[in-house]
Structure formats: C-alpha cells, structure tokens
Amino acid sequence: MPPKPLDYESINKNVKKAQYAVRGELYLRASELQKEGKKIIFTNVGNPHALGQKPLSFPRQVVALCQAPFLLDDPNVGVLFPADAIARAKHYLSLTSGGLGAYSDSRGLPGVRKEVAEFIHRRDAYPSDPELIYLTDGASKGVMQILSTIIGGLGDGILVPVPQYPLYSATIALLGGSLVPYYLEETANWGLDTTELRRSVSQARYNGINVKAMVIINPGNPTGQCLSEANLRDVLRFCYEENLVLLGDEVYQQNIYQDERPFISAKKVLMDLGSPLSKEVQLISFHTVSKGYWGECGQRGGYFEMTNIPAETVDEIYKVASIALSPNVSAQIFMGLMVNPPKPGDISYDQYFRESQGILQSLRRRARIMTDGFNSCRNVVCNFTEGAMYSFPQIRLPPRAIEAAKQAGKVPDVLYCLKLLEATGISTVPGSGFGQKEGVFHLRTTILPAEEDIPAIMDSFKKFNDEFMEQYEDQRGYSRI
Amino acid sequence: MPPKPLDYESINKNVKKAQYAVRGELYLRASELQKEGKKIIFTNVGNPHALGQKPLSFPRQVVALCQAPFLLDDPNVGVLFPADAIARAKHYLSLTSGGLGAYSDSRGLPGVRKEVAEFIHRRDAYPSDPELIYLTDGASKGVMQILSTIIGGLGDGILVPVPQYPLYSATIALLGGSLVPYYLEETANWGLDTTELRRSVSQARYNGINVKAMVIINPGNPTGQCLSEANLRDVLRFCYEENLVLLGDEVYQQNIYQDERPFISAKKVLMDLGSPLSKEVQLISFHTVSKGYWGECGQRGGYFEMTNIPAETVDEIYKVASIALSPNVSAQIFMGLMVNPPKPGDISYDQYFRESQGILQSLRRRARIMTDGFNSCRNVVCNFTEGAMYSFPQIRLPPRAIEAAKQAGKVPDVLYCLKLLEATGISTVPGSGFGQKEGVFHLRTTILPAEEDIPAIMDSFKKFNDEFMEQYEDQRGYSRI
Incomplete structure (x- = not known):
C-alpha cells in the first residue's frame, strides 16, 4: 500500500520543519503531569489570566453588553452595569x-x-x-x-x-x-x-x-x-x-x-x-x-x-x-x-485606573524579585527584565550535565528544564527554543505568577538549581566564569 | 532605485494569484455606493445578522456572563439572566x-x-x-x-x-x-x-x-x-x-x-x-x-x-x-x-426552540420564494435551494450582452452583476467567482434578506433583469433554449 496523503511521510515538509517550543516537549510533559494530579505552575507562556490575573472590569462590562444587546432595552440594566459601560456598548454596536x-x-x-x-x-x-x-x-x-x-x-x-x-x-x-x-x-x-x-x-x-x-x-x-x-x-x-x-x-x-x-x-x-x-x-x-x-x-x-x-x-x-x-x-x-479607555471624570475611570495600575505596579515588582532571585542561584546570571513579561536567565551548565544530556539524547537546557519541571512543577521553556549562541544555555519563564507566590516559587527554583549544580559539578568544583 | 520588498512587483506571487470574489470587485463597488448614500442589500456573503437576523438569546446570555464573570457573584444577576444561563456560564468557565x-x-x-x-x-x-x-x-x-x-x-x-x-x-x-x-x-x-x-x-x-x-x-x-x-x-x-x-x-x-x-x-x-x-x-x-x-x-x-x-x-x-x-x-x-443547546424542560428551552425554529422555517420559505422568483424571470433558470443559504440562478446572457462585456473588458456575468448593483442596490457575486462551465453564466445571492423584504427585492430584480434582456436581445428575439 502506498502511503496516504495525510500519513506523516506524505505531508508538507515545511510543516514538519516548523518548531514551536513554547508549546513543545516541556509544555506537553507539564500537561501530562497536571493530568496525573501534579500541581503545575505554567510559566511557559505569557498568559496572565491563566495565572490568576483578573480582567479589567470596564471592558468586560462593555463587551458583555455587546454580546447581549437585548439587555440594553431592559429597564433593569443599570442594576448590573454602569452608565458609561452602557453608553460604550451602544457606541460599539453602532x-x-x-x-x-x-x-x-x-x-x-x-x-x-x-x-x-x-x-x-x-x-x-x-x-x-x-x-x-x-x-x-x-x-x-x-x-x-x-x-x-x-x-x-x-x-x-x-x-x-x-x-x-x-x-x-x-x-x-x-x-x-x-x-x-x-x-x-x-x-x-x-x-x-x-x-x-x-x-x-x-x-x-x-x-x-x-x-x-x-x-x-x-x-x-x-x-x-x-x-x-x-x-x-x-x-x-x-x-x-x-x-x-x-x-x-x-x-x-x-x-x-x-x-x-x-x-x-x-x-x-x-x-x-x-x-x-x-x-x-x-x-x-x-x-x-x-x-x-x-x-x-x-x-x-x-x-x-x-x-x-x-x-x-x-x-x-x-x-x-x-x-x-x-x-x-x-x-x-x-x-x-x-x-480608548475610560478618561478622568468618567464614572468607571477610578476603577479602571486602580485596576490597571495595580497590575502594572505589581508586574514591575515581580520583574525585580524574579531577576534578583535568579541572580542569587548558583551558576545562573540574569539580565534585568526591563519590559515585556519574561525573565531569560543564563544557566551555566557544568560539563558533566552537558555530557549527561548528550547521553540521554536531549539538548542540555531541555534536560535541565525537564528536571526542574519534575522536581518543582515549574513549567518553563528551554533557551534552545528561542535560539542562543553555541554552548550557552538559558530558560524563559514569565514573571506572571501571583506576586505573593513568587518568593516560594523562586525558593523552590533555587533549591532545585543549586542541588542540580551540586550534583553535576565535578569534585574539583566548577568555577563560575 | 530597486523595488522595495513590499512593492507590488516584489511580493509573493501566490498572493497575487489568489482570487476571492465574495469580497471582490462587486463587494468593493457596493461598499463605495453605500458610502455615497445608496441603500445596498448585501446578499454577497452568508452573513445573517448583517441582514437583520436576531441572535438566539440563550447562547448570548451565557457568553455575556462568561465575559463578565463578576456578575455571577452579584446578588442581582437573576434580574437580567435566567438560572440555566447562569448555570451554563459557570459550567463553561469551569x-x-x-x-x-x-x-x-x-x-x-x-x-x-x-x-x-x-x-x-x-x-x-x-x-x-x-x-x-x-x-x-x-x-x-x-x-x-x-x-x-x-x-x-x-x-x-x-x-x-x-x-x-x-x-x-x-x-x-x-x-x-x-x-x-x-x-x-x-x-x-x-x-x-x-x-x-x-x-x-x-x-x-x-x-x-x-x-x-x-x-x-x-x-x-x-x-x-x-x-x-x-x-x-x-x-x-x-x-x-x-x-x-x-x-x-x-x-x-x-x-x-x-x-x-x-x-x-x-x-x-x-x-x-x-x-x-x-x-x-x-x-x-x-x-x-x-x-x-x-x-x-x-x-x-x-x-x-x-x-x-x-x-x-x-x-x-x-x-x-x-x-x-x-x-x-x-x-x-x-x-x-x-x-449542546437547551433541552426540553430547561427554563430557556421554549424560547430557544421558538427562536431557532422561527429562523429555520423562515429560511425554508425564503428558499422557495427566491427560487420561484428567479424562475419567473426572462432567461433565468434556477435549481431549488435544497440547503445552505444561497440561490445560484443561471443567467442566459444574450450574445450582444456578452459582446458588450467584452468591449468593456469585463467578464459577462461581472458586467451583469455590476449593472444589477447600480440599478437596484442588490449586491451579488458573479458566477465566474465560483467557477462555471465555459460560456455559461450565473450569480450567487444569499436567501438571507428579511422574509418580508424578499418580494420587493425579487420584483426589483425581475424588473432589472427583464429590461436588461430586452435591451440586449436582438430584433429577431433571443429564444430561451
């Protein structure tokens, strides 16, 4: 029998070539572990609401009204929705x-x-x-x-x-x-x-x-x-x-x-x-x-x-x-x-301002806590997260760890991230998924876990990392370059 | 100066090859006419809500609640939303x-x-x-x-x-x-x-x-x-x-x-x-x-x-x-x-059933009215719309109309549809946009205009078509084969 058109060997070669590590091996393994009942901290993808960030109220009110436009004719609509959200919904529907x-x-x-x-x-x-x-x-x-x-x-x-x-x-x-x-x-x-x-x-x-x-x-x-x-x-x-x-x-x-x-x-x-x-x-x-x-x-x-x-x-x-x-x-x-968010003076402005600034200020603090946390770990150096949602620490893997990865048929930072996942539930993306210079290794984590959870996450990371380094450094000690 | 990468001559040739008549020349001309203040009946695309079809209430209630989950904690939520919509929203959010x-x-x-x-x-x-x-x-x-x-x-x-x-x-x-x-x-x-x-x-x-x-x-x-x-x-x-x-x-x-x-x-x-x-x-x-x-x-x-x-x-x-x-x-x-719509016995079932059957029964009647309308026109034959949302009548263009189109540098059914649009505001898609046998011409129209509007639309179509045929048939008469 010849292969069929959707058999693996027949499909578009470019599809097979494409790689997307953000939802690759690490993510799939994390999803499996989650199914098995393990608590997973998904920091592999910049997905704030999945880590507990609350949506801003005003836009959700407006879009909810647009989805249910019949509410705009209901005399009780004001019981659940502020007047400026109602006006905005009418504006967008128009x-x-x-x-x-x-x-x-x-x-x-x-x-x-x-x-x-x-x-x-x-x-x-x-x-x-x-x-x-x-x-x-x-x-x-x-x-x-x-x-x-x-x-x-x-x-x-x-x-x-x-x-x-x-x-x-x-x-x-x-x-x-x-x-x-x-x-x-x-x-x-x-x-x-x-x-x-x-x-x-x-x-x-x-x-x-x-x-x-x-x-x-x-x-x-x-x-x-x-x-x-x-x-x-x-x-x-x-x-x-x-x-x-x-x-x-x-x-x-x-x-x-x-x-x-x-x-x-x-x-x-x-x-x-x-x-x-x-x-x-x-x-x-x-x-x-x-x-x-x-x-x-x-x-x-x-x-x-x-x-x-x-x-x-x-x-x-x-x-x-x-x-x-x-x-x-x-x-x-x-x-x-x-x-075109609420403006000063609008009914919903104070709430919108409070909510959005609350998130932004917290992200700013989280960026600092995570960078500092990574830099406190053995063989880890991390530039400060000036913007976006990620920390991208360099993990200086000892030669024996690189050798162990080779034995296991894994890219070294993939091995590191898999072990981190199994030990701590922290789901990251290996630096090799983003490209990096030859012989240098990283991981990417979001800075999105809830602010109050981050110290414990960083403690857990440090414990794993420092033990990992301990395990793979040779007797003579692997000096930080 | 060499061409730049996003100059027309540089871009991906396959992009230029692709044709999509549903939003092609006819749609663009209709949009222009609408901007100029002409009333356009957009039957070019199967877009029921754009022609006045009302959304089903129950799904909109559920999705509105999912967009505004904070309403689920509001003691007044029952004022605007039925209990089964509330339960469903909780289900999907979970x-x-x-x-x-x-x-x-x-x-x-x-x-x-x-x-x-x-x-x-x-x-x-x-x-x-x-x-x-x-x-x-x-x-x-x-x-x-x-x-x-x-x-x-x-x-x-x-x-x-x-x-x-x-x-x-x-x-x-x-x-x-x-x-x-x-x-x-x-x-x-x-x-x-x-x-x-x-x-x-x-x-x-x-x-x-x-x-x-x-x-x-x-x-x-x-x-x-x-x-x-x-x-x-x-x-x-x-x-x-x-x-x-x-x-x-x-x-x-x-x-x-x-x-x-x-x-x-x-x-x-x-x-x-x-x-x-x-x-x-x-x-x-x-x-x-x-x-x-x-x-x-x-x-x-x-x-x-x-x-x-x-x-x-x-x-x-x-x-x-x-x-x-x-x-x-x-x-x-x-x-x-x-x-997984509401089931008999659910609070929202009767309304859901009434709304959905109302739409479906009306579409059934509209399919019949439009097919019959097309078949009453000179040089037009149309198979009955057994399903989907479209009528696809064959327009038997007289040789002189085909010749006129050639003179104007247009595909004959494009010319016909443009003239229809200018004369009546009815925006259709020429059969050539879908492919058809050589020398045979069609147009596609949705059956989606409001039921009460269809008789007038079909009258307007018939008036245009019959005059068009009159104009382009030669003195000897162009017999319907």
Whole structure:
C-alpha cells in the first residue's frame, strides 16, 4: 500500500520543519503531569489570566453588553452595569452592521480602526491613517499574514533576532523561507548592534539569500530589553540602506519596568528621522490586546499598521484577509477599548485606573524579585527584565550535565528544564527554543505568577538549581566564569 | 532605485494569484455606493445578522456572563439572566483555566471538544474522539490549516467542485498547489457524478499532478444541493480507490429546506460502509457556528474532526495550531452551546426552540420564494435551494450582452452583476467567482434578506433583469433554449 496523503511521510515538509517550543516537549510533559494530579505552575507562556490575573472590569462590562444587546432595552440594566459601560456598548454596536454576530469588513470595523489611528496619533504625535490599520485575531495572525506576503520561497530571507520568540522561526519555516539570524548581545543587556546586523546580512547574501525584512521585538521576547531611541534610529537607517521592510513587534509596549528607556515606537522614530527615510522605509507595526495590563489573550485581538506600503500591496493584503472573512468582532471591540479607555471624570475611570495600575505596579515588582532571585542561584546570571513579561536567565551548565544530556539524547537546557519541571512543577521553556549562541544555555519563564507566590516559587527554583549544580559539578568544583 | 520588498512587483506571487470574489470587485463597488448614500442589500456573503437576523438569546446570555464573570457573584444577576444561563456560564468557565482572557489549549478547550464529540456521536450513532476534534476561528481557518498540511508544492492537487466556494481556490493558490476541478451537473440539480470525478483525476494525473485530496461541500455552496447517501458512498469509495483524503465541508448541515434528502454526514456514511473503508479512508469534516440558525459569523467559531489520521500527523497539526496559540475562547463556548443547546424542560428551552425554529422555517420559505422568483424571470433558470443559504440562478446572457462585456473588458456575468448593483442596490457575486462551465453564466445571492423584504427585492430584480434582456436581445428575439 502506498502511503496516504495525510500519513506523516506524505505531508508538507515545511510543516514538519516548523518548531514551536513554547508549546513543545516541556509544555506537553507539564500537561501530562497536571493530568496525573501534579500541581503545575505554567510559566511557559505569557498568559496572565491563566495565572490568576483578573480582567479589567470596564471592558468586560462593555463587551458583555455587546454580546447581549437585548439587555440594553431592559429597564433593569443599570442594576448590573454602569452608565458609561452602557453608553460604550451602544457606541460599539453602532459601529457594527449586525452586532457581534455579523462578519465585519475583513480589515476590521472602520470605527475601531479610527480609534486605533487616534491612539497612534496621540502616542507618536504623528497622524495615522485608519485605512492602513488592519485588525487581526491576535498579533500572531497579523505577523503570519505579513510574512506570507513577503516570502515567496526558500531564497527569501528574514532577519530575526536570536534569541527570538519562535512565532518568527516557525512561520518562516512553514512558509519555506530562510531565517537570517542576528545575535543580541547578552553582556550588553541584550543590545542590538548594527555591526552584527551587517555581518549577518552580508553572510546571508553571500549564501544567495535575498534578505527582505528585519524583525525587532521591542520590548524583547524572551529577552525583556527595551530598545533605546538611538538603537531604533540605527535599525531604521540600516533598513533604509539595505532595502529591508521593518517588522516592529511592539506587543509589550505597555509593559515597561524601568524609567530610563520608556517605550518609543518604530513609527515615531521613523517619522522623527524625516525625509527621505520617513517616506521610504517600509514598516509594519504590530500590537495586541493579549499583553499590557489587559492580558486578554483568549480574546484574540490585534492590529497592524502599515507605513510606506504602496496601495496595490495594501489591497493585496486586504484580499488575502478577506479569504478568512473577518477577525472576531468581540476582540475588535476589546481593541477599541484598549486604545480608548475610560478618561478622568468618567464614572468607571477610578476603577479602571486602580485596576490597571495595580497590575502594572505589581508586574514591575515581580520583574525585580524574579531577576534578583535568579541572580542569587548558583551558576545562573540574569539580565534585568526591563519590559515585556519574561525573565531569560543564563544557566551555566557544568560539563558533566552537558555530557549527561548528550547521553540521554536531549539538548542540555531541555534536560535541565525537564528536571526542574519534575522536581518543582515549574513549567518553563528551554533557551534552545528561542535560539542562543553555541554552548550557552538559558530558560524563559514569565514573571506572571501571583506576586505573593513568587518568593516560594523562586525558593523552590533555587533549591532545585543549586542541588542540580551540586550534583553535576565535578569534585574539583566548577568555577563560575 | 530597486523595488522595495513590499512593492507590488516584489511580493509573493501566490498572493497575487489568489482570487476571492465574495469580497471582490462587486463587494468593493457596493461598499463605495453605500458610502455615497445608496441603500445596498448585501446578499454577497452568508452573513445573517448583517441582514437583520436576531441572535438566539440563550447562547448570548451565557457568553455575556462568561465575559463578565463578576456578575455571577452579584446578588442581582437573576434580574437580567435566567438560572440555566447562569448555570451554563459557570459550567463553561469551569472548563477554562482563567476565563475568556486566557489562551486555551491550542486545540481548544478539552471540555468543549468533549461536548462536540458527544454531539457527533448522537448525530451519527458512531463514537467520536475529542482528541481528534480541534476547535478553530471559524471553519475557514480549519480548512486553511488542513490544506497547508496536505499541499507541499505546485505538483500537489486538490479536487474541488466547480462551482465552489472560493475559499478553496484561493487557499490552494496561496499555498502554491494545483486546483483540480470536477464539474457539478446543473441539469441534474448540481449532482456529483463519479464518471466526471474519474475524468478529472485521470486528466490531472496525465498532467503530472499528484492528486491528494477531494473537497465536497454538503449542502452545496454556492449550489445549494444536498448530497444523497448513495452519492456520498460513491465519493467515499472513489477516495478509497484513488487514495484521496476527503475534506467534508459540512458547515450548512443545519440548513436543510426539503425532506427527501436530510443531511447525512460523510463520517456516518463512511462508518456505515464498514471495513476496510471505515478504517482506511482519511476524512476531515468541518463545522461552524457561523451558519445554521445561529449565524454567529462574527464570533469566528468552528471545528474539524479527523478520521483515520495517524497520530504523528495529528501531532503535527497540533504543533502548527500552537504557533497562533489558541482559537478565540468565547467562540469556543458558542460551539459548546451549539452542540449542546437547551433541552426540553430547561427554563430557556421554549424560547430557544421558538427562536431557532422561527429562523429555520423562515429560511425554508425564503428558499422557495427566491427560487420561484428567479424562475419567473426572462432567461433565468434556477435549481431549488435544497440547503445552505444561497440561490445560484443561471443567467442566459444574450450574445450582444456578452459582446458588450467584452468591449468593456469585463467578464459577462461581472458586467451583469455590476449593472444589477447600480440599478437596484442588490449586491451579488458573479458566477465566474465560483467557477462555471465555459460560456455559461450565473450569480450567487444569499436567501438571507428579511422574509418580508424578499418580494420587493425579487420584483426589483425581475424588473432589472427583464429590461436588461430586452435591451440586449436582438430584433429577431433571443429564444430561451
């Protein structure tokens, strides 16, 4: 019998090539252990509500009313919902043509795209055109669509930071393109260096790759650094000189835990650079409702903004978006609410402010506690989490641990993370899932466990780690370099 | 200056090749006219709520409560919500790990997948395994994922009915595969003939295409026919003999407007056929919350069930689903509600029954009124809409109309539909967007306008059509063949 079309040997080879460690071996093992009754702390994925973060009340009230519009005609609606939530629900329903049950325009509701444009205008002090903003089912779907517009085959390359969030490597593999890595410098707080960018592009071109785009993740995932304005200027000049589209993954723009480098968007820096760059560099910027202090991952809402993209291409992107009809409408409304939250003086403002600041201030403290915790462990060094939701400590594995992993047929940091999981229930992602320099090992953990639980989690981690190091260091002692 | 990577000439050629007429030229022109203040009747897309269909109350109450779980602790919740909706909301929240704001497992919530499996078991009288059911953001996304698993390049072919819903042709083009058309027979009520299937496969193989899968749409879109059990048996035997995966697009399974051929799933027919077919034929079946009497298009909920797919491939499909993290969670709950609606005796049952039957009975009447209306028009013949949501009349264009279209550089049915739109505001999709035999022309319209509006719409259509025919028929008269 010949193999069937959906037998493993027959399927699309690019599907088999794609790797996505965030839900890979470690996650699958954690899910098994959970089924067996073990308590698992899922810090593998930035999923705040799964770790107990409460949703912000106002947006949930508004979307609940949009789902149940008949409540708006009920004289008792005011018993359960504040007046400004009721008014907002009416506003968003007026932007739809048939409520949450009707497909919207494939680019998203025009009224919400207008609110996004106004938000970008306020944020950057440069105007933004709603016609160049497309709403998506989470930022990931937007990234995938843009990469599929750029990549036409194996010869097309995308510059991606290493370490990187594996959405990029996985999607490039699925699309049959080439990942062109540029290394972030751990000793310079995961800084981005244009010399390294030039080296990477030259080497790829020498190998026959047509390098077409560059990805930045700012704040960084998994690395947590915030790019400086000077760094962004360098990147944009580099893209201009090398004729690259810049993909700006800015989904963590609300998650900033230091004051030296506030978030600044690639779009603003580009506009500040003025002509010719501001009119020439092609830029796509991504945002989401999944991160920030919203953390509304399960809603699947996002947008991308296109800068300096010709109209014919914008139309092609619209056409492809149309094939799946429309992004889900309730998440579009979450996006509207995120970019246009309650204002001082609104009935719900005080509650909204209290809730959102509570989350943000706690994340800031958690970033500090976790970084300090990792740095107190034997053979572990960790840059401070300046932004985003992750710590990415380097684990300096003793040679005997590396040898043991080799014997077990595992990548060394996978072995470490598996043992950590079995011993403590802490579910992390090995650094190898994000890429790292040869012979160097990391893990990624979110900073999302409840603040009051973190000291115990870090104690448990330290106990495991220090025993692990003890076990694998040889008699002579393995000195920390 | 060389072209930039997102200039039209640089982008992925497959993106440019893909066509999706449902939101193509006609839709764009209709949107323009609407902006100019013209009243447009959007019958181009099966989007019931956009044409005034009211959502079913019970599922909206449940999902509203899931969005606002704090209401469940409010002593006044019973003022606005019935007790069974409250209980259901608690049930679904208990299936999540963090409510609607948390990513679910990438396959969807295990508890909802179990409800889907139970529904399939009740429907088909054969068991279904929740581990082989994956929830998706609408059925379209599921179809796209499965096609991307099958298609590895230009040599890989998919048998697709013509006329077909262009999700298939567009996705195959995007993925760089080959569409292998088989023609449905209009004079046999859009019947599917295995002789034609064999002809099509032979010809494709002769041309070097590796035909891997076959699509059926049952009930048909745009053609509205319901496949008989005998027809489905033939198709499954054909797939077995020719080593093809069958993709069963069954999103209209609730939309049946005659009693001779009730819906029967490909899965049930396959199981009825017994061994070896029931153990060998690879089948993927798709369903959605967008159609039926739910019409919850904007929520973006769907599932696919895999039959006879090896575990390694199921794992690969899981891995790829993981890259975009999870389908939106509120639509997963809609799916749970759709497959597990209120039962007799439940507080909300009477209302649910009244609402759903009201919609279904009205659609049945509308199918009849529209078919009869089309058949009363000059040079128009239309098969009865047995199921789904569309009428697909053949428009017998006079030679002079075809000539006029050629002069205008338009496909003849595009010209006809544009003129219809300008004259009446009725926004349809030309038959050429779905594929049709050479020299034969159609249009697709939904049967979704409000029942009370349909007579006027059909009068307006008839007036336009008959004048159009009058205008383009030559002096000698153009006889209806």
